[in-house]
Amino acid sequence: MKLSGIPITDDHIHIDPVNGRGIEAAKDFRRSGGTHIFLVSKPSWSFGITPSSGEDYRGVFDATLRVADMVRETGLVVFPVLGVHPAEMSRLAERMSLDAAAGVMMAGLDLAARYVEEGEAVALKSGRPHYEVAPEVLSVSNAVLFHALELGAACGCAVQLHAESGPCADVVEMAGRAGIPVERVVKHFATPDTPLTPSLIARHEDIPALARAGRRFTMESDYMDENDRPGAVIGPKSVPRFTRRYLEGGLITEEDAWRIHADTPSRTYGVDIVLPSRNSAPF
Known part of the structure; x- marks a missing residue:
């Protein structure tokens, strides 16, 4: 089955x-049938940046936007998502107090929000450590996360969360206090039990059942693109390939595919997802 009539x-x-x-x-x-990506900024250390202030994240964000422009030349539609990886807390705390580290991360998010306001990005990235940390680290990380939700509310944009595995149900209350609609809070690498908008790894075994039930969710690869971890988390061909597999096996319908790949991300992020010309950038 060809995917040429469905955004992926x-x-x-x-x-x-x-x-x-x-x-x-x-x-x-793109060769596998992909059409649109939400390009998420990587941690500061991926760029050799050691931040001491929010402004230091400008190098991370500008580099991400340059990559977005390069990817667009292949014919893909790219939506940048900018923010501060929650694991930055652990690294910053090696050089400064927890409160100072939180201040740097919040200032970095403030900067990311300005990129959203200027139309250079469509969403923010934040969260809290996905690994076990001391209670005081979790507390200050939640403060950073709440700040990101407040910025999302102020900007009218979605917020992608990188957090622990599981529902993250407490974020619903945080979103309510921050004033951001909970459906605009995306749980990256989600499990189906989350009350947030789940972004599910493309190989997740529950995708067919959730699609049949009409659940709103998106699909992701979380491809890291690092030579020392090739193919992690899953490769860049994975979202189109698994979608094709689900369709060919009768596990999802074309209507399901449109809801997953076009309708839900359009509603969540406030973007238009339409099919680009497949002849726009041959290679």
Whole structure:
């Protein structure tokens, strides 16, 4: 089955021309039927940046936007998502107090929000450590996460969360206090039990059942594009390939595919997802 009549969107992917395959990975996604990506900024250390202030994240964000422009030349539609990886807390806390580290991360998010306001990005990235940390680290990380939700509310944009495995149900209350609609809070690498908008790894075994039930969710590869971890988390071809597999096996319908790849991300992020010309950038 060809995917030429259906948009195929990867909701969380990294493309790294310095540490990974770069544009070749983006071409793999497109050749496999992919059309749209949400290009998520990588941690500061991926760029050799050691931040001491929010302004230091400008190098991370500008580099991400340059990659977005390069990827667009392949014919893909690219929606940048900018923010501060929650694991930055652990690294910053090696050089400063927890409160100071939180201040740097919040200032970095403030900067990311300005990129959203200027139309250079469509969403923010934040979260909290996905690994076990001391209670005081979790507390200050939640403060950073709440700040990101407040910025999302102020900007009218979605917020992608990188957090622990599981529902993250407490974020519903946080979103309510921050004033952001909970459906605009996306749980990256989600499990189906989350009350947030789930972005599910493309190989997730529950995708067919959730689609049949009419559940709103997106699909992602979380491809890291790092040469020392090739194919992690899953490769750039994965979202189109699994979508094709589900369709060919009768596990999802074309209507399901449109809801997953076009309708839900359009509603969540406030973007238009339409089919680009497949002849726009031959290679």
